[in-house]
Amino acid sequence: MTRPISAYERPGHVNAEGELEALGLPIAEKFLLYAQKLISGRIDHLALQPFADYKGVPTYMASFGKALVFFAVQDAADEGISVTVMLALRRRPCVVDGVRWNGADFSLLRDEILMPRLQDYLP
Amino acid sequence: MKTPRMKVQRADRPRSPGGPEAKGRSDREKSLSGLLSRLDASRKSGLGAGLRAGEMIRRMRLCANLSQKQLGDAIGVAQARISELEAGLGKNGPSFAVLERIAAACGSQLAFLPTSSSPAGLRDLPALIRDERLMLSPIAPLDRETVARQALTGDTMLSSFGAIEIFGSGQLMVPLSGNPNAAGTEPRLVLEPVAITGDATDVRAWYAEHGIDEPQG
Numbered sequence: 467m468t469r470p471i472s473a474y475e476r477p478g479h480v481n482a483e484g485e486l487e488a489l490g491l492p493i494a495e496k497f498l499l500y501a502q503k504l505i506s507g508r509i510d511h512l513a514l515q516p517f518a519d520y521k522g523v524p525t526y527m528a529s530f531g532k533a534l535v536f537f538a539v540q541d542a543a544d545e546g547i548s549v550t551v552m553l554a555l556r557r558r559p560c561v562v563d564g565v566r567w568n569g570a571d572f573s574l575l576r577d578e579i580l581m582p583r584l585q586d587y588l589p
Numbered sequence: 590m591k592t593p594r595m596k597v598q599r600a601d602r603p604r605s606p607g608g609p610e611a612k613g614r615s616d617r618e619k620s621l622s623g624l625l626s627r628l629d630a631s632r633k634s635g636l637g638a639g640l641r642a643g644e645m646i647r648r649m650r651l652c653a654n655l656s657q658k659q660l661g662d663a664i665g666v667a668q669a670r671i672s673e674l675e676a677g678l679g680k681n682g683p684s685f686a687v688l689e690r691i692a693a694a695c696g697s698q699l700a701f702l703p704t705s706s707s708p709a710g711l712r713d714l715p716a717l718i719r720d721e722r723l724m725l726s727p728i729a730p731l732d733r734e735t736v737a738r739q740a741l742t743g744d745t746m747l748s749s750f751g752a753i754e755i756f757g758s759g760q761l762m763v764p765l766s767g768n769p770n771a772a773g774t775e776p777r778l779v780l781e782p783v784a785i786t787g788d789a790t791d792v793r794a795w796y797a798e799h800g801i802d803e804p805q806g
Contacts, residue, residue: 470644470676475619487624492592495628498621498640500595505676507669512606515598521611531593540610546647546657546672550613551621587618588611 470505471498473551474587480563485554489533497528497535501549504539511539511547518576520584525552532557536580538587552583639677646683646691647675653695663694 473483486494503509516524517536528535536553555562558569565578625640650660650671657671664687674683674691683691 470647471621471640472613472618473621473624474617476617481619483619483621483624486621487627490592491628494624496592496595498625498628500597502640502676502678506673506678508673508678510603512604513600515600523610523613526597528595528597529593530595533593538613540613541606542610542612546675548613550618587613589614 470546471501471549471551474553474583476583476586480583482551482553486535486551489530489535489554489556493530493533493535496530497537497551500528501537504549505547507547511541517572518580518584520581521588523584523588525580525584529557538584550587552587553580639682641677642682642688643675643677646671646688649692649695649697650675653697655695660691660694664690 473481473486475481475483486497500509504511511524511526514524514526517527518525523538523540525536525538528537533556534554535551538550538552540548540550542548553562555567560567560569562579563582565574567575567579622641629638650657653660655663656668657675658668661668661671674687
């Protein structure tokens with residue numbers, strides 16, 4: 467059963483919950499309140515611009531200044547909407563999943579960091 | 590320091606729903622219960638409580654094979670309100686009265702046990718497991734030791750068995766009898782929280798440690 471709000475995890479390697487928390491609890495709280503609105507339908511995710519799309523599942527980017535949260539939204543008729551935090555990081559040069567990101571190249575972020583996570587999560 | 594404003598780019602025009610979506614792998618997703626607990630502890634926001642209550646409502650509804658609209662009709666609220674409750678909308682969870690109405694509509698019962706900080710609370714679990722009225726799983730029978738072990742390790746969900754679910758927060762859902770997947774017609778006892786603390790992963794050692802006779806059979 468899919469949880470309404472969850473985080474991507476590859477045990478021993480990736481923990482998106484920890485990434486979100488590392489951005490700070492105030493940001494995590496704001497994001498979760500927003501996710502609640504998506505799940506309840508108060509915000510229609512179809513009105514948002516996807517950052518990526520994999521197998522029909524859109525992934526959106528939320529920004530809080532330099533903090534970024536990428537979240538997939540699954541909309542199943544029988545279980546309603548669920549939100550999965552796929553990636554959370556600060557916009558600055560860093561290494562994520564072994565890939566160096568310069569903090570500016572969003573194509574690289576999408577193709578080499580986010581997409582492999584989506585491919586693992588949505589095989 | 591003020592938290593920066595959240596921004597999500599809006600589409601130029603609303604998109605229509607796509608075709609069938611891929612489904613996320615459950616072994617690749619993690620509940621946010623740890624983060625929610627820390628949020629609650631640091632900000633006393635109640636956000637985590639609301640979300641956990643929402644998840645509980647959603648599970649009760651799905652176990653009862655009810656749609657949000659059917660559940661809303663049963664308790665006299667709109668489908669949108671059920672959706673909000675399941676999303677844990679706002680910073681406060683639903684009232685106990687609302688939870689009770691939902692539980693009744695789903696053929697469930699709410700019951701509360703002492704927390705693990707109370708020795709008596711710890712003793713309640715094996716007493717329940719010993720209780721002959723608890724038929725743990727007509728689908729894939731679970732022996733009592735397995736159930737107790739899952740309770741002790743605390744983070745395992747056996748939802749595929751439909752017999753007992755141990756949420757990340759330590760909640761247990763124990764069906765009293767019958768097939769819990771059969772249209773939600775059987776009563777269930779929802780217990781919370783039975784958080785078993787410590788690292789006692791061996792159920793026999795745990796029984797011995799607490800001076801409780803190990804259940805037979």
